[in-house]
Amino acid sequence: MFYKHEYSKNARKIKSNARMEPKSKLGEYYKACQEFMQEDEQSHPAIYLLKGIFALIPGAILATLSMAPFSLAVLVISLVRLPINFYKTTKIALFTVVLRWDLRVVVLAMLPLIHTIFPLITLMCAIVGSFLWTWKASVMKIVGDDNLFDIWTKLREKLSDYYKVHEVFVGERCDLYDHPSGIPYGWDGHSYGIDFQRLLRWQRDFLVICFVIALGAPFCMVVAFLLSALKYFPGVINWWRKYCYGYCCGNENNCAAILSLWPFHVLAILLTPVGALISHISLVLFSLLSFPYQVINSYIEFYWCRGGTCRAVRLALAENMKAHDEFTALMAGDEDDWAMLRLQCVQPSRNEEPPPRGRPNSKIRDDPQLYWDRFVSQCICTAASLLEEGLVQLEDIQGLEPSAIQSIPAVAILNVLTDSIKDKTTKRGDLKWNIDGTVCKESDRTVQAGIARQLWPMVSSIECLLRNKQASTLTCENLEVLTSMLVANNESEPETTTKILAGADPKNHSLNNTVRTMINRMVLAILRVRPYQDRMNKIFTHGYMMTDLEQQNGNFDKEEAPLEHTTSEDPICSDSLKEATDGETNSRSDKGGNVKDNEDRVDGGEQSSL
16 A cells, blocks of 8 residues: 555656656656657557568468469460461561571571460469569558458459550551561661671681681791891890990999909800890790781781781781891891891771772662652652543542552553663663663662662563563553553542543453552552652652643642642651551442453452452
């Protein structure tokens, strides 16, 4: 009782003292306790920390339970999408023009291994990723008193996103390269491969350098030994002369001081030949050991120029012998008097242009960009001619209709090949551009360029067919029919086109269909390359003049109807170009009883079938 009484008494004193002295340590503690009893937010971090530590165990259990079905679902999606992914990638690797034959073989050999390993990699990533993510999410849900079933909803969304990634890969990524021509959209002519020629050159140069080092090192050692032997005695005499002049004749000390050290002077004179012999042997060994380094260094400097290996060997030999000759000349006396080898070591210059490869006295080849400039100019003239003849409507050009995008370059190709064949001064393989009177000879053409390597076989096949059948195909009447067939790819064809096709000779119909199919296939390839896409806006932004007939019919109010400025970067132009290249033209309606002609056009390989 006494203890309880004293305890309560002391407690009342402490409470009264705390109230009376609120700034003391006891008062501050008492005030903090009162505030904590009213608001306990300060304890929340500690409480959440303890709660999170205790939530690790149930979170790990939930992560383990969700890891198995999620990983299994990822594996099933990977296996389900494996056939289409393998088919698409193999098809692209087999037909694309972006890969050269060497890299194509490597890619085709590695694709089965890559597609086999990919499901296993995704399975391992799904196991580890799903466990860690679910564990973290479960702990956060438990600490925050949230619904744990939201985790399963998030996992289902992740699976849906993963499936969409496969669809995007096949639908958008692969469609850029998956085209019948093998040319990706916007191709600039670059192709990738393994430079086996450079690798073989490195191996050849390595063997040559090893052979040169094996033969040149003894040769350099023999030359260095002869130079040292010839300059050994002059060097010893030169050292004696310098020693005697420096310590005897030129010494400021008196004769007594010199004679007091005469044993050391005699010893130095006797050891001079030994020192000279050791110096010459060291120089010979240094010349022998430095020769491989000089060969490799010279090869690196001359690698970029023509004949670099031979020039590197000559430079290394010259530098090695000249350096040894200069050192031994300094030991023998004056360098200008005792240097025996007057060699000039010509260093490579970056301004030096390597000699041109190919046949001597060959003409400078034309820039490939000139062909595209001429072709676009030809397309402009062709469009003006088609407008004048009424085969193409100006609204189609202004609206960037796929029919106009395809037909104008197709007729331009036909005109260029026709002019080239009809000109008796040209040979097979020559192209004549009537737009500027230029004749491109086969010897002046850069066929090795990326785009030209793909397009020129098509040009050659069309030219060969027209030359062999020029008696029936290059007549004025048949050329009109061919032109009409090339522009007849719209739903509503002009009346002029219908009349020309109705009066066509049935005998040439099969041959004309073949020519049209070959030209359309080439146009599809041209529409996908970047040089033409960058210049295509010039064709459709050109201000074409109206004909007198159109003015009389009142179709237009102005003499000149310029097109609105559109570029290949515009959405309308880009969508129209993709529609034309992908062949998404509408089916043609048969008008005026011309059912047979429409069926023949389908059999001949229309744009939609291509």
